[in-house]
Amino acid sequence: MPKASVGTLYRGHEGMWTWVAHRITGVAVFFFLLVHVLDTALVRVSPSAYDAVIATYKTPIVNLMEVGLVGAVLFHALNGIRIILVDFWSKGTRLQRQMTWTIVAIWLVLMVPGAYFMLIHTVENLFGSTS
Amino acid sequence: MSAPALNAPKTARSGGRTNYEMWSWVFMRVSGIVLVFLVLGHLLIMNILDGGVQRINFAFVAGRWSSPFWQVWDLLQLWLAMIHGANGLRTIINDYSERDQTRFWLKAALLTATVFTIALGTLVIFTFDPNIS
DSSP states (O other): OOOSSOOOOSSHHHHHHHHHHHHHHHHHHHHHHHHHHHHHHGGGGHHHHHHHHHHHHHHHHHHHHHHHHHHHHHHHHHHHHHHHHHEEEEEETHHHHHHHHHHHHHHHHHHHHHHHHHHHHHHHHHOOOOO | OOOOOOHHHHSSSOOTSSSSSHHHHHHHHHHHHHHHHHHHHIIIIIGGGGGGGGGHHHHHHHHHTTTHHHHHHHHHHHHHHHHHHHHHHHHHHHHOOOOOHHHHHHHHHHHHHHHHHHHHHHHHHHHOOOOOO
């Protein structure tokens, strides 16, 4: 028998933490989107203005932030699908915990190769490569 | 045995506000599903395949926006993501800001940023000129 938690199935468990993470990733992605539309708008200024700003996206630090952004969007997407399944699938509420660990697994499976392809250029530049 | 009668509601629903929050709830789910495809596709192409961000420059953008398919993709993505995100932030503002004044000004700032960004992005997609000097 698990110890009786203080009268709640929700607080401190998977459901609460996915809710917290959904909010944080949502806000972060929204603010990036505002910046991203501004940087893309530079194509109406001049090719060199656009290329200069895009060059900052290719630096090592921003490259790491890029992995964070893709990870945030991917989590938000997977958890959003889980929320829709909880709402509309007849077994959704019963399986919500299993679905949480499923999306964590899918996130990892996609992020490992994703991060590899996003970071490979920076890693080769920083630490040298014979190719 | 009949079910106990319920009292009539004390306040009638004010007319005009027809289930705004329900449609907002529906919109989040419908736009969310469409955005899963649009945004994950966008990230896969732009950030992961074929060198990712390293290969992006003005010429790359010009090549993509020469096709109506990617113009429509980006336009739809812009509108849905901005409205989906703004509606999410509206929920968060409602949750955490307690004073009416604070809530009003945060929402005013959110609306301004959202309208500006959608307008700017739309303008850029429709007026893009690959031969700009």
